[in-house]
Structures are given as C-alpha cells and as structure tokens.
Amino acid sequence: xxxxxxxxxxxxxxxxxxxxxxxxxxxxxxxxxxxxxxxxxxxxxxxxxxxxxxxxxxxxxxxxxxxxxxxxxxxxxxxxxxxxxxxxxxxxxxxxxxxxxxxxxxxxxxxxxxxxxxxxxxxxxxxxxxxxxxxxxxxxxxxxxxxxxxxxxxxxxxxxxxxxxxxxxxxxxxxxxxxxxxxxxx
Amino acid sequence: xxxxxxxxxxxxxxxxxxxxxxxxxxxxxxxxxxxxxxxxxxxxxxxxxxxxxxxxxxxxxxxxxxxxxxxxxxxxxxxxxxxxxxxxxxxxxxxxxxxxxxxxxxxxxxxxxxxxxxxxxxxxxxxxxxxxxxxxxxxxxxxxxxxxxxxxxxxxxxxxxxxxxxxxxxxxxxxxxxxxxxxxxxxxxxxxxxxxxxxxxxxxxxxxxxxxxxxxxxxxxxxxxxxxxxxxxxxxxxxxxxxxxxxxxxxxxxxxxxxxxxxxxxxxxxxxxxxxxxxxxxxxxxxxxxxxxxxxxxxxxxxxxxxxxxxxxxxxxxxxxxxxxxxxxxxxxxxxxxxxxxxxxxxxxxxxxxxxxxxxxxxxxxxxxxxxxxxxxxxxxxxxxxxxxxxxxxxxxxxxxxxxxxxxxxxxxxxxxxxxxxxxxxxxxxxxxxxxxxxxxxxxxxxxxxxxxxxxxxxxxxxxxxxxxxxxxxxxxxxxxxxxxxxxxxxxxxxxxxxxxxxxxxxxxxxxxxxxxxxxxxxxxxxxxxxxxxxxxxxxxxxxxxxxx
Numbered sequence: 001x002x003x004x005x006x007x008x009x010x011x012x013x014x015x016x017x018x019x020x021x022x023x024x025x026x027x028x029x030x031x032x033x034x035x036x037x038x039x040x041x042x043x044x045x046x047x048x049x050x051x052x053x054x055x056x057x058x059x060x061x062x063x064x065x066x067x068x069x070x071x072x073x074x075x076x077x078x079x080x081x082x083x084x085x086x087x088x089x090x091x092x093x094x095x096x097x098x099x100x101x102x103x104x105x106x107x108x109x110x111x112x113x114x115x116x117x118x119x120x121x122x123x124x125x126x127x128x129x130x131x132x133x134x135x136x137x138x139x140x141x142x143x144x145x146x147x148x149x150x151x152x153x154x155x156x157x158x159x160x161x162x163x164x165x166x167x168x169x170x171x172x173x174x175x176x177x178x179x180x181x182x183x184x185x186x
Numbered sequence: 187x188x189x190x191x192x193x194x195x196x197x198x199x200x201x202x203x204x205x206x207x208x209x210x211x212x213x214x215x216x217x218x219x220x221x222x223x224x225x226x227x228x229x230x231x232x233x234x235x236x237x238x239x240x241x242x243x244x245x246x247x248x249x250x251x252x253x254x255x256x257x258x259x260x261x262x263x264x265x266x267x268x269x270x271x272x273x274x275x276x277x278x279x280x281x282x283x284x285x286x287x288x289x290x291x292x293x294x295x296x297x298x299x300x301x302x303x304x305x306x307x308x309x310x311x312x313x314x315x316x317x318x319x320x321x322x323x324x325x326x327x328x329x330x331x332x333x334x335x336x337x338x339x340x341x342x343x344x345x346x347x348x349x350x351x352x353x354x355x356x357x358x359x360x361x362x363x364x365x366x367x368x369x370x371x372x373x374x375x376x377x378x379x380x381x382x383x384x385x386x387x388x389x390x391x392x393x394x395x396x397x398x399x400x401x402x403x404x405x406x407x408x409x410x411x412x413x414x415x416x417x418x419x420x421x422x423x424x425x426x427x428x429x430x431x432x433x434x435x436x437x438x439x440x441x442x443x444x445x446x447x448x449x450x451x452x453x454x455x456x457x458x459x460x461x462x463x464x465x466x467x468x469x470x471x472x473x474x475x476x477x478x479x480x481x482x483x484x485x486x487x488x489x490x491x492x493x494x495x496x497x498x499x500x501x502x503x504x505x506x507x508x509x510x511x512x513x514x515x516x517x518x519x520x521x522x523x524x525x526x527x528x529x530x531x532x533x534x535x536x537x538x539x540x541x542x543x544x545x546x547x548x549x550x551x552x553x554x555x556x557x558x559x560x561x562x563x564x565x566x567x568x569x570x571x572x573x574x575x576x577x578x579x580x581x582x583x584x585x586x587x588x589x590x591x592x593x594x595x596x597x598x599x600x601x602x603x604x605x606x607x608x609x610x611x612x613x614x615x616x617x618x619x620x621x622x623x624x625x626x627x628x629x630x631x632x633x634x635x636x637x638x639x640x641x642x643x644x645x646x647x648x649x650x651x652x653x654x655x656x657x658x659x660x661x662x663x664x665x666x667x668x669x670x671x672x673x674x675x676x677x678x679x680x681x682x683x684x685x686x687x688x689x690x691x692x693x694x695x696x697x698x699x700x701x702x703x704x705x706x707x708x709x710x711x712x713x714x715x716x717x718x719x720x721x722x723x724x725x726x727x728x729x730x731x732x733x734x735x
Binding site: 040041043044045046047055056079126127128129144146167168169170171172173174175176177179 | 229279281282283285287559586588616619620622623625626627630631633634637638639640641642644645647648
C-alpha cells in the first residue's frame with residue numbers, strides 16, 4: 001500500500017513538473033537565435049563576402065550552427081577573431097597567412113572624370129554609400145563607405161580606386177612600447 | 187585676505203619632485219619679436235574642428251576670426267597679427283603622432299593692426315549666456331594644457347548650482363612657471379577674470395589655489411584682491427606635491443570631496459579654471475581681445491637663458507628657442523609641456539598652440555632611454571604613488587597583453603597620465619605609454635563598433651528596401667497577370683456568345699435540312715418500284731458488275 005502511495009505521489013509530481021516545463025517552453029520561447037545576434041554584433045558589417053558567405057549575417061548564422069570557422073573575416077582581422085573566440089568559448093584560430101592581423105582601413109573613391117554613370121556600382125554597394133543616377137556622375141560618400149570593395153568588379157571602366165583612410169591626430173593610436181628587455185647590467 | 191585657517195586635505199599618493207622652477211623666474215615675461223610667418227593650426231582644442239572662414243590671399247587683421255565653431259564643443263582660432271593668408275593646407279602640428287593638420291599660414295605685414303575691439307567692462311549687466319558666447323567667440327580654451335573649450339565649462343547645465351569656483355594656480359609640474367609669472371605680474375587680470383567667471387556661474391565663493399613654493403605669486407594675488415576690494419575670493423596656499431594641480435586632486439585637497447569616476451566637478455558643485463584662462467577671459471571681456479597669445483615657459487638644462495615669454499599663437503618654437511639664446515651644447519630633446527606629462531617634439535619648427543604652456547629642453551643625461559626598460563618586479567611602488575588610487579601594475583599587465591576589457595575593469599579611464607608611476611618604477615617601464623596605447627586602442631574600437639553598427643543599420647535598411655521593391659514588383663506583376671487573365675476570359679466569353687450561336691444555328695439548320703430531305707425523300711416516288719423485267723435485269727447486271735469490280 002505504502003509503495004502505491006509513493007508511486008502515485010511521485011507520478012503526480014512528475015506530471016506537474018512536466019506540465020510546468022511544457023508551459024514554460026511555450027511561454028518563454030526565444031524567437032530566433034540570440035547567439036547569431038551576438039556574433040553579428042561583433043562582425044565589422046562590411047558585407048564584403050570575403051568569408052564566402054553573402055554578408056555578415058549569413059556568416060554569423062554559419063558560425064552559430066558550427067558550419068564555419070571563426071577566422072574567415074579579413075576586415076575584422078585578429079581583433080574580431082579573438083572577440084568571437086571569447087564569445088563562443090572556443091580556441092582562437094590563426095588567420096590565413098594572406099590576410100593581415102590588423103588590416104588597414106580603406107575606402108573607395110570614384111574617379112569622376114572616367115565614370116560613365118552606369119549605376120552598376122550603386123547596385124553593388126551593400127550600404128548605399130554611392131550616390132548617382134543613370135548617365136550622371138557617381139560619387140562615394142566616404143563616411144558611409146565600409147571598404148568592402150564590392151563595387152570594384154562591376155565597374156566597366158575601372159574608375160573605382162581603393163584609398164586608405166587618413167589617420168588624423170584625433171584618430172591616431174599610441175603604439176605599444178616595445179618590450180625588448182635589456183640584459184641586466186652587471 | 188588669505189585665510190590661513192583654510193583646512194586642507196590630502197589626495198592619495200603623489201610625489202615630491204625637485205621644482206627646477208627658479209631657472210625661469212629670474213626675468214620678467216619677455217615679449218617675442220613678431221615672426222615673419224605664423225602657422226595657426228585650425229584644431230587646437232578638444233572637440234570639433236571649426237570651419238575656415240578665410241581664403242588664400244585674404245588680408246586679415248589682428249584678432250580676426252579665422253574659423254567659426256561648428257559644434258557645441260568647439261572653439262575658433264584668430265589671426266595673431268595682421269597680414270595676408272598665404273596658405274591653407276596641412277602642416278606638421280605639435281602632436282605626439284607627428285601628423286599634419288590643417289593650418290592657416292599668415293604672412294605678417296608688420297603693422298600689427300587690430301580689428302575693431304569692443305570692451306564690455308559692464309559685463310555685470312550681461313546674462314551668463316551672453317558672457318559664455320563672448321568667451322566662446324574669443325576662442326578661449328583651458329590654458330593649463332588640456333585646451334578644453336572654456337565656454338562649455340562655464341555652462342554647468344541646469345540643476346547644477348556651482349557653490350565654489352576654483353582658480354587653479356597650482357602649477358605642480360617641475361620647470362613650468364608660466365602661471366607663476368602671470369600671477370606675479372598680472373595678478374589684477376587673474377582676479378578680474380575670476381570675478382567675471384564668478385558672475386557667469388553665479389557663484390558666491392571663489393578659491394585661488396597656489397602651491398606654497400610660489401610666495402611671490404600669493405603675495406601679488408592678495409594685493410590685487412585687496413586693491414579690487416572683493417571679499418569672496420580667497421587665496422589658498424597648498425602643499426607642493428605633484429600632481430596637486432590635477433583637477434580632481436586639487437578639489438580633494440581643497441574640499442575633501444571626490445569627483446565621481448565618470449563625472450565632472452560640476453556634479454559636486456565645483457568648476458575649476460586655470461589662472462591663465464581667467465586672465466584670458468579678462469582680456470576678452472574688458473578689451474575685446476580674442477585668445478591670440480599665451481605665456482610660454484622656455485626652460486630646461488639644454489636652454490641657454492631660461493625664461494617666460496608672451497608668444498603669439500602660431501609662432502614657430504625655434505623662434506622662442508632663439509630668443510632664449512638657443513640650445514646648450516648638450517641639448518638632447520625638445521618637450522612640449524613638462525617633464526612628467528609633456529610630449530617629445532620631433533622638430534622645433536612646429537607652431538606654438540593654445541595648449542603649449544612650456545618648451546622644455548632636456549639634456550641627454552636627464553632622461554632614461556625607454557629601451558632600458560626591465561621586467562616588472564611587482565614592487566608595488568606605482569600603486570603607492572598613484573594619485574587616483576589605481577593599480578598601475580595591473581593596468582600595465584592588461585594593457586601590454588591587450589586585455590582591453592580587463593584594463594577598463596581596473597578603471598583605466600580614470601588615469602590622468604600624470605606619470606608618477608613611471609617616475610618611481612625601478613624597472614624604468616614607460617607605464618604611461620602603455621595606458622595611452624590602451625586608451626587610444628579602446629577609443630579606436632569604440633569608433634569601429636559605432637561604424638559597424640551604423641553600417642549594419644544601413645545594410646538592413648537597404649535589404650528591407652530591396653525586399654519591399656521586390657514585393658511591390660511581384661505584386662504589380664501579379665496584378666497585371668490577373669488583369670490579363672480576366673481580360674482574356676472576358677474576351678473569350680464575348681466570343682462564345684457571338685460565335686457559338688451561329689454554330690448551333692448552323693447545326694440546327696443542317697439537321698433541319700437533313701430531316702427535311704429525309705422527309706422529302708420519303709415522300710418522293712421511288713424509281714426502283716414498278717420496274718419492267720428488262721429494266722430489272724439491267725439493274726441486276728449493274729449491281730453484279732459493281733460487286734465484281
């Protein structure tokens with residue numbers, strides 16, 4: 001008899017908790033994958049596609065699902081890779097040899113004399129940083145340009161050039177002092 | 187009157203440094219010769235760069251505005267003398283980056299002709315806002331070295347009642363004496379400036395803090411106060427401990443209050459201005475003169491005749507060195523600012539800016555080479571002297587290993603870069619450089635983050651726009667298709683109505699004709715009836731033939 005009471009009690013408790021968990025899983029359901037959001041926030045948003053994914057968000061989704069490694073983002077460089085490793089709790093992976101650990105920031109400039117106004121670059125720009133209209137001169141809004149260089153291949157007259165972003169005294173960074181410790185003097 | 191009873195407190199740490207001040211206080215403030223050419227950097231302050239108002243070839247008068255502020259935190263620059271604008275281009279600026287910035291180059295015509303100057307000796311009738319505006323357009327920035335626009339500091343914002351104005355005459359860094367000489371020679375200007383600031387801030391209490399190693403300055407200020415007959419300004423002699431001239435340190439010494447970590451002195455009812463700034467405000471209000479000159483200490487063991495001089499902004503540093511009778515033979519490096527917080531300059535052709543309080547020339551034996559740094563031995567001396575009570579050693583470890591999150595956890599941004607930790611470090615580690623590296627790196631990352639967030643918004647917006655356009659196009663296509671379909675159906679229906687009827691009619695007519703024919707055939711006489719035998723035979727034969735054929 002006492003065994004029965006125990007079995008019944010436990011079953012009732014199990015059923016109650018089951019219901020509670022079932023309710024919670026519906027009520028507090030998380031829409032989308034929050035990890036993707038966090039990864040996407042770390043990516044540089046150049047939308048350049050150099051990672052072989054069509055933009056930063058698809059790459060973030062691929063990382064979240066474990067399909068892509070964390071070292072595929074050349075514009076982000078080592079900083080982004082380390083931040084991703086930190087976020088995901090994985091070991092840092094070295095970047096490809098061909099990419100700099102700290103890439104120089106660039107923007108593109110349209111040679112307005114050569115531009116024929118074909119609008120192909122406008123369609124290619126992922127952040128709407130190119131201004132112009134059909135058969136009108138185009139120009140790049142430098143402040144909005146992310147340096148993804150996606151506008152360069154479509155240009156039929158090769159009038160788009162890469163220029164490094166100028167370092168101003170306000171954006172200049174102090175160098176890390178060199179640590180070549182001198183041998184102690186006798 | 188000096189209140190000898192003014193209670194003072196101590197801040198944490200600090201250093202007693204050899205003053206080295208007597209070198210440059212022997213002679214009065216000298217006037218510099220008008221240089222042939224002045225290079226005025228457009229951006230000499232903290233905040234936004236102003237918009238250039240002049241063109242190449244323009245004649246400008248002394249005191250004419252060359253730029254106009256573009257944002258709230260911004261300050262204009264003015265022509266230091268009359269002459270012609272020779273160039274507006276990038277020239278090397280006195281900045282540790284050694285980068286060039288936009289400068290206006292003025293070729294002096296030697297006439298030194300002022301613009302129309304307007305005195306506002308009746309400033310007490312002006313509202314604080316008008317007074318702030320006057321100070322803003324006079325291009326006045328903090329002359330203690332930070333060059334923060336003064337008009338912004340004069341506006342503590344609603345809800346901040348300023349109880350105490352502190353005029354900072356501490357000048358705690360070794361060698362520098364420009365504030366000392368200013369207080370000695372122009373104490374009346376400082377006091378007038380303090381009165382104007384008090385009026386602008388609606389403050390009833392003002393303290394002028396001077397280190398006790400400047401008795402002449404304290405005496406001069408007290409005389410000026412009694413001459414002016416103001417009762418709310420007190421001169422306080424404070425102990426000579428570096429860096430007591432730091433804003434937060436001086437507030438602690440005078441009031442025992444601490445400014446919150448990410449706050450401003452205004453949050454605790456205090457505003458602090460440098461003595462030089464006060465004098466500049468006096469000149470702007472009483473004489474209408476914008477900030478076009480400042481007092482610079484030219485000193486150091488590598489200088490032949492150390493002294494203070496009143497220098498027009500934009501004068502090349504080499505002209506100052508020349509006036510001080512040039513370098514000594516063993517001069518090794520030129521520093522803008524003091525020995526603790528100054529920056530080494532890569533050449534002496536750079537222009538003097540508003541923030542340049544001292545040119546210090548050190549000899550080779552005076553400074554240790556950065557490459558002599560040895561590993562940290564964790565002695566903890568740095569933490570003992572830090573005036574902000576930070577843990578410099580922890581900051582060093584995290585900065586050198588680029589752990590930027592941890593370095594912020596240790597309050598890197600409260601570091602005032604005073605250099606005490608590096609001064610006492612037995613391993614000669616250039617600690618402040620590590621902190622500066624970490625600070626600029628973190629700022630850079632913040633800028634990158636802002637930029638990428640901005641790019642994400644633009645990309646998402648573009649994506650949304652493209653999707654919308656696609657949807658609209660599909661919708662249009664679908665509608666068009668539907669319309670075509672409907673039209674087709676309607677046409678088909680029309681056709682059916684007009685085409686099917688004649689068909690049916692034709693069929694009906696044909697049927698009717700057939701039936702008619704049948705009926706007629708049934709009625710008609712049959713030519714095979716009633717045949718003769720011969721005729722029957724012929725018919726049979728014909729039938730037989732047909733069958734056989």
